[in-house]
Amino acid sequence: MMQFMLLFSRQGKLRLQKWYTAHTDKAKKKITRELITLVLARKPKMCSFLEWKDLKIVYKRYASLYFCCAIEPEDNELLTLEVIHRYVELLDKYFGSVCELDIIFNFEKAYFMLDELLLGGEVQDTSKKNVLKAIAAQDLLQEESEEPKGILEEMGFTSSS
């Protein structure tokens, strides 16, 4: 079972965190800091797997972003790399050539998509089509149920905030 997934930039900024077991906020911060340092210190061509406490860390870099997963000893490392890849593919398909900014500005979408691929730390549905269909269905519901806000109203908000 995957224990958590972290996305962070080359500068060490955390972009997304998904925890599949309970931790306090403090513990999460500590773990995050530790792993970011650990992974960023590694050189290219090094092994994508490392032992960390009782867990295995599997990480991969895509452009400016690192995807880093912690899995249990009996989990399959290579396939975890491909979970990461499938997630990147999904993001890419959805955003159309995804970049770090997409994930920053649409972080909620990135979470929704992850929940379709992985649930409770286990792979749920690996079909790209099915996941994208599920997300499309969500988007459709949004459009049905919601009139877009008038630009003025938004401006009113932005000037007051």
Add this chain to the structure above:
Amino acid sequence: MPAVKGDGMRGLAVFISDIRNCKSKEAEIKRINKELANIRSKFKGDKTLDGYQKKKYVCKLLFIFLLGHDIDFGQMEAVNLLSSNKYTEKQIGYLFISVMVSANNELMKLVIQSIKNDLGSRNPIHVTLALQCVANIGSREMAEGLGTDIPKLLVSGDTIDAVKQSAALTLLRLLRTSPEFIQIGEWSSRVIHLLNDQHMGVVTSAASLIEALVKKNPDEYKGCVSLAVSRLSRIVTSSYTDLQDYTYYFVPAPWLSVKLLRLLQNYPPPEDPAVRTRLTECLETILNKAQEPPKSKKVQHSNAKNAVLFEAINLIIHMDSDPNLLVRACNQLGQFLQHRETNLRYLALESMCLLATSEFSHEAVKKHQETVVTALKTERDVSVRQRAVDLLYAMCDRTNAEEIVGEMLDYLESADYSIREEMVLKVAILAEKYAVDYTWYVDVILNLIRISGDYVSEEVWYRVIQIVINRDDVQGYAAKTVFEALQAPACHENMVKVGGYILGEFGNLIAGDSRSSPIVQFQLLHSKYHLCGPGTRGLLLSTYIKFVNLFPEIKNSIQDVLRTNNNLRNSEVELQQRAVEYLQLSTVASTDVLATVLEEMPPFPERDSSILAKLKKKKPSGVPEGTEPKEHKIPQAHMSNSLDTPAAAPLDNPIPLSVPISPPSSSGSVDLLGLGTPTAPSGGGGDGGIGSLLVDVFGGVTSNGTDSSGNLTPGAEEGYQKFICKNNGVLFENDLLQIGVKTEFRANLGRLGIFYGNKTSFQFTGFQVDTHVSEDLQTKITCQQKPVGTVVDSGAQVQQVINIEIISEFTEAPTLQISFLYSGATQRINLKLPVMLNKFIDAAEMDSTTFFTRWKALNNPNQECQRIFKGSFAMDTEQIKAKLLGGGFSVCENIDPNPDNFVSAGVLHSRSAQIGCLLRLEPNKEAQMYRLTIRTNKDGIANILCDLFDKQF
């Protein structure tokens, strides 16, 4: 600003842009604080906030939180969103709850209600959303509330596939957190048959659920074996076009294949011959495919294909029954050892470790020794080198031990610091296990100390001494070798320890040579004395007294040393005591007495090496020994049975006076070094440094304060009392230990952080803490303690967390029973855990009218308790206020007509009830007396509270 997808929340995008444009951390914080203030005021003041706005603000809070800032509000608004009929608002609400609301939040009841509603929704997208939230939080409360709904959803024929797959994994999550609430019972067969489902997503999810169920109850789910095998068979024989979107880079359903292969690793090889044949065919097909040319050059293809291959190899190793498959697996891994992908080399080394433990493939693995040694020396990544070390260790046997140990020693000189200690342990174990010639063993260990002295743990040097003592054929060689080693200008302290011990026992064997005459030996050792720490010095002093017996001719030189101020008046009490007593012993005792007292150490009883235990402890998952059934096949360091020395001797030996050179145990000499039990508290000072030296030799057993009866240690009650009106402080302190406590209470829950500080300059070992809750008390509170390490280093502090939940009112306190070894004696301290009823009171504010209305309403005699008592402290208004506040109550001003009187209110939380508590405290300054009146709306509580408070003022 990139395009915002879906329901663009422009305000959010603008805010994110702002944050990104901040030039400095300060600017960012300023911008965030501004936003937080804005959101707070919107949430507080603006009653007309519509769903969209709520969603937007909640989303902003989430963003701020994800930037790493603390957010302490907005939960209520997020919960409101859950019941919105707009999907997108609901979705954001759930996201916020999943990411930010902790499982024990008081709003969880509302959340669970919303989830229940959504689970019943006719819209599957809403159902899925609710399931995802449960899977993300997976709290006990959710398991309790939803434990029956979700299994139904999973097996119902009406559930659509997308929901079914989420339900399977949600159930899995709840099963992991709170299995007691999940009843699958009657549905188990239907759950198993999900493996036959048409929809691959459902099968993929169900496979994980079934594996967890299998782990809990293998027999009940046995039926899954044949289903899993046939499903696997269909996948591996399908062409990559058959499974359409479930084919990943030309590999058919890799995720499902891996899950099925893992599921099968929970059972022995199938008994049914047909199933077994089919499984063997599957595994062969997978191995065959590995030899086929790749269908794609993409790394995704090779990863997915090899992921399945490695899992298949895991299953082959697990079944450990088909030599053909095992050898094929080994050859396949052998190819990977030289693959250009680092990842594959790493995994091949790891898998091969397991293969090395199988009798069928052990020889096949050994063929790759040279490649593995090369990997150890040339891999650029330390984690890969580490794997190579593991594999060398696993493949070592009598035929290649000298070579492998040699290579490892060689590498150790330049090895990464991170893996040195473990390598040292491994070399020590291999050298002992496979030693044919014990002089080789002694050489290896002394080399270890020379090369990596800092990484040689006590277990390792204890062990070499143990072996030398037990084998008289190696004693002379050992004495000679340590003597030579000690001549190096800079030698490691561990070398001095081993040298000191061995020369003290067997120095006579080399004393005939004038180059190592008694005085030379003594001077050589003593030249190191001043460079060593107190532990080693203590050991050397014992060596010296042993020399007095071995070499009477140098007695005077030794007495001179003992007599120096540096020793006789040493500030380390152990050294001083040793010097005084040894000097006295050497002066008053006759030669006969000396010879008896300082007799050679008797042999140690045979036992398994403690080094192995140390290695296991260090690396529980990485040590191949961990795989239980194969234990007999891997290096097990134990003393060879061919030892000539009778093993039982020490037990019967009449040698109570024999002065052990190293830390003795209270039983005399049997467990001299505590070798057999490095972690057990009864081992007798193996780790205790010199703390325990001599204590029992001259003074008898001085195990002090051994009070296991549960009586409280003096000071316990006072410490407890102090905490009634405060939450942090020192609970207990004596010369050895300081115990500090930080407490935090919320509603009916409490968390105690307990800090144990070692005030001495020696380590505490066998450190153990138990919270004891009497049977009666167990019905009233639950107390859950987190584990605490067994060792507290000198000057160090360890922390322990204890969680408390109150079920109903209680008077008695749980006891905290601490025990540890110090100075060879077990110390016990029994304290009262500072948890008392008033800790669960939350202060309440009220005005005069409310207070007196309620006060008057509580007029039943059982609801009130009144005490009049003499003040124990000066009557200082501020202090009294602080105590009331610290005791959990409010201090309500302007309520009592007499301004000197204090009026307080609070709500006491227990699991089932909330009890209102009102308090009046009336000081009489002239008489220095107080009158305390407490009224509560539940009988008996007032009494308990008065008991707690009447000594506090």
